[in-house]
Amino acid sequence: MKVNIRTMMSIKSIGAVILFFSLAESVTLPEVPQQEDRNATQKFLENNTRDVTTVAFAQFVQEATYEEITELVKQMIHYIDKCMANMELPECSRLANDVIQDKICEVKELSEKYGFSECCTEDISKSRLCFFERKRTDVSFLTPFQIPDPEKGCQEYEADQETFLNHYIYEIARRNPFIFAPTLLALVARYKEVSTSCCQEENKHECFRIKATPITNDLKEISAKQQNICGVLRKFGPKGVKFQKIVEISQKFPKIDFSLLNKLLEDIPNMVDGCCEGDVVHCFRLEAKIINHICSRPDSLSSKIRDCCQLTIPERGECILIHSENDDKPKDLSPRVERFLEGDDVCQRLHEDKENFLIEFLHEYSRQHLELPHSVLLRIAVIYEELLEKCCKTENPKECYSHGEEEFLNITMKTHAVAKLQCDFFQQLGEEGFFTQCLLFLTKKAPQLSSQELISHSQKLVTSFSKCCFLEEKQQFACVDNLAGLVLGELCGINKNRTINPTVDNCCASSSAFRPLCFNDLPEDETYTPPTFLPEMFTFNISLCQEMELQRKRRELIVNLVRQKPVLETQQVMQMFSDFPTLINCCKTEERESCFKEEHSKLYNKIEAVLGS
Known part of the structure; x- marks a missing residue:
C-alpha cells in the first residue's frame, strides 16, 4: 500500500x-x-x-x-x-x-x-x-x-x-x-x-x-x-500501523472496550504519520489528544497508569505509551477465543466487514496472551485470516476453522524454541563470542552493507540478548523476539526503495511479523560478487596496541574475510585470530616496529592462503 x-x-x-x-x-x-x-x-x-x-x-x-x-x-x-x-x-x-x-x-x-x-x-x-x-x-x-x-x-x-x-x-x-x-x-x-x-x-x-x-x-x-513503526507506515501503510498498535494497546490495556480501541485507532496512524515525517506540532498535538483521552478514564483502562496521568507534558506520554506495564487480565476473560473458532457466523462476519472482524480477533487474542511477542500475535492474525479464506470455501467451514488453535500453538512453540536456542547460544558464548557469530551471520547474508552498519546491527543484537536472556523464561520469549525484530527493522530501513540484495529485500518486503523467521531461514546471496582484493584491508601495525583500535580491527577483519569469500566456515575465520595474541605481544617489546612487521607477515600469509584455497 x-x-x-x-x-x-x-x-x-x-x-x-x-x-x-x-x-x-x-x-x-x-x-x-x-x-x-x-x-x-x-x-x-x-x-x-x-x-x-x-x-x-x-x-x-x-x-x-x-x-x-x-x-x-x-x-x-x-x-x-x-x-x-x-x-x-x-x-x-x-x-x-x-x-x-x-x-x-x-x-x-x-x-x-x-x-x-x-x-x-x-x-x-x-x-x-x-x-x-x-x-x-x-x-x-x-x-x-x-x-x-x-x-x-x-x-x-x-x-x-x-x-x-x-x-x-x-x-x-x-x-x-x-x-x-x-x-x-x-x-x-x-x-x-x-x-x-x-x-x-x-x-x-x-x-x-x-x-x-x-x-x-x-x-x-x-x-x-x-523508527520501526515509521518503517511499517512507509512500507505497509496505515493498516500496518493499525494492526501493530492493536497488539500493543490490547496487551497494555486488556480491559479496554473494543469500541474505545477503535476510536483510538482512528487517530493513531495520523499521529504516527506526522511524528515520522517530522511535523513536530502535529505530533505533539495528536499525541496529547490521545493521552488526554486515555487519562480521562484511567480506572476503566488500566490500574497501572494513574501515576503517569499525574505527570506533566510530555513526560506522561512517555510514561503511559512506553514505560507503563501491561495491566492484569480481567478475571472474567475467557482463555480461548471461542466465537472466532467455534461460532456459526464466522464466515458471514468475515465477508461483511473483513478488516474490522480481524481487528476484533487480534484484540481478543492479544489481551488473552499478554506473554506473547508482538510479532507472534501478528503472525497468528495472518494465519487466522488465511485459515478463514480457505475454510469458508469448504462445505463445512466450522469443522475446518475449529482447528485454528492448533496452528496458533504451532507457530508459538516454533518461535519460542528459536528464542530459547538463541539464548542458550548467547549464554554459552558470552557477549564477545555471540557478537562474532552475529557479525558472521549478517555479513554472509548482507555483505553489501557497510562495515559500520554490520558491526552496529550485530552490537544491537548482543545488547538485546544481554537484556533478555537473563530474564525468567516466561519473559525471555517476548523480549527476545520483540527486540530482535526491532534490529531487523533497522537493518531493512525506512524507505521502500532501499535495496540490499534480492534475498534480504524479500525478507524486508514481507510482513514485519514474519521477518525474524524469514531471516532465520535466509539463503546466502547468489548474486554477490566479492570486491577486488586490497592488501591494505588486511594490514596491521602498532595501532593495534590501543585497545579500541584492536577491537575495531578484529571486527573489520571478520567483515573483510567474509566479503572476500562468503563460503568461509566459521572455523576458518576464527583460525585467523589465533595469531593475534602473538601480534599483540609485540606491543610489549622494545622493537615494536620490527616485531609487528615479522608477525604481521605470518598472519598475512595465512589470510592469503585461506582466501586462495
Whole structure:
C-alpha cells in the first residue's frame, strides 16, 4: 500500500503555524471536558518553541552545525512573532512543517552545502517526501557524540541550563531522525533532573554513570521502536500501523472496550504519520489528544497508569505509551477465543466487514496472551485470516476453522524454541563470542552493507540478548523476539526503495511479523560478487596496541574475510585470530616496529592462503 506522507488534508488545520498558539483542533476522537489538558499542551508548545523547532531542524538537516540550526530556529521564532502580531498575513495560515522546510530552503548556502537543493525545487507534497527520504539512520557520517566530562558539563549546565540542554537536544535529534519529538523532550527532561542532581554530588562521574545510563539505554530502544513503526507506515501503510498498535494497546490495556480501541485507532496512524515525517506540532498535538483521552478514564483502562496521568507534558506520554506495564487480565476473560473458532457466523462476519472482524480477533487474542511477542500475535492474525479464506470455501467451514488453535500453538512453540536456542547460544558464548557469530551471520547474508552498519546491527543484537536472556523464561520469549525484530527493522530501513540484495529485500518486503523467521531461514546471496582484493584491508601495525583500535580491527577483519569469500566456515575465520595474541605481544617489546612487521607477515600469509584455497 502506498503511503502518502502527511497529505491527509482532513487534519491539515492541526499543523498550521498559528497553532503553535491556537487551540483550534480537528481530530476524530470524541470531545471530552479537558480544556485544562489542552491549555497545558498549548502552554508547553509556547514555552518550548526553541526546543521543539530545534528537534525539527536537526532531524531534517542532520549534517548542519549547532550554530546553523540555532540560526534557523531564530528565524522561525521571528516568523512566529510576526504572525502573532498579525495573524491576517497570508503566510501565517500555512502548515508549520511547510514553513520549517521553507526556512531551510531559504538559506541557499545550506542546501548547496548539504546537498538537498532538489527538495527545495519540488511542489509541497514532493518536497515533504524528499525531506523525509533524505533522513539517514546510519549516522556514521557524523562525528561520534561525546558526552562532556561531568565536571566540565556541570559548569556549562550551571552557567546556562537552557543552552546546554538545547545543544543536547540538537545532538540527539540529528542522530535519531525518527524519534518522536515528545519522546525526545521527555527524555531530555529526565536528563535535566539527573544533571541538576548529579552536579551537586562530589563524585559526579559515578552519579552520572548510575543515573544517566538508563536514559541512554531507553533512548536507543525507544528510537529503534519509533523508527520501526515509521518503517511499517512507509512500507505497509496505515493498516500496518493499525494492526501493530492493536497488539500493543490490547496487551497494555486488556480491559479496554473494543469500541474505545477503535476510536483510538482512528487517530493513531495520523499521529504516527506526522511524528515520522517530522511535523513536530502535529505530533505533539495528536499525541496529547490521545493521552488526554486515555487519562480521562484511567480506572476503566488500566490500574497501572494513574501515576503517569499525574505527570506533566510530555513526560506522561512517555510514561503511559512506553514505560507503563501491561495491566492484569480481567478475571472474567475467557482463555480461548471461542466465537472466532467455534461460532456459526464466522464466515458471514468475515465477508461483511473483513478488516474490522480481524481487528476484533487480534484484540481478543492479544489481551488473552499478554506473554506473547508482538510479532507472534501478528503472525497468528495472518494465519487466522488465511485459515478463514480457505475454510469458508469448504462445505463445512466450522469443522475446518475449529482447528485454528492448533496452528496458533504451532507457530508459538516454533518461535519460542528459536528464542530459547538463541539464548542458550548467547549464554554459552558470552557477549564477545555471540557478537562474532552475529557479525558472521549478517555479513554472509548482507555483505553489501557497510562495515559500520554490520558491526552496529550485530552490537544491537548482543545488547538485546544481554537484556533478555537473563530474564525468567516466561519473559525471555517476548523480549527476545520483540527486540530482535526491532534490529531487523533497522537493518531493512525506512524507505521502500532501499535495496540490499534480492534475498534480504524479500525478507524486508514481507510482513514485519514474519521477518525474524524469514531471516532465520535466509539463503546466502547468489548474486554477490566479492570486491577486488586490497592488501591494505588486511594490514596491521602498532595501532593495534590501543585497545579500541584492536577491537575495531578484529571486527573489520571478520567483515573483510567474509566479503572476500562468503563460503568461509566459521572455523576458518576464527583460525585467523589465533595469531593475534602473538601480534599483540609485540606491543610489549622494545622493537615494536620490527616485531609487528615479522608477525604481521605470518598472519598475512595465512589470510592469503585461506582466501586462495
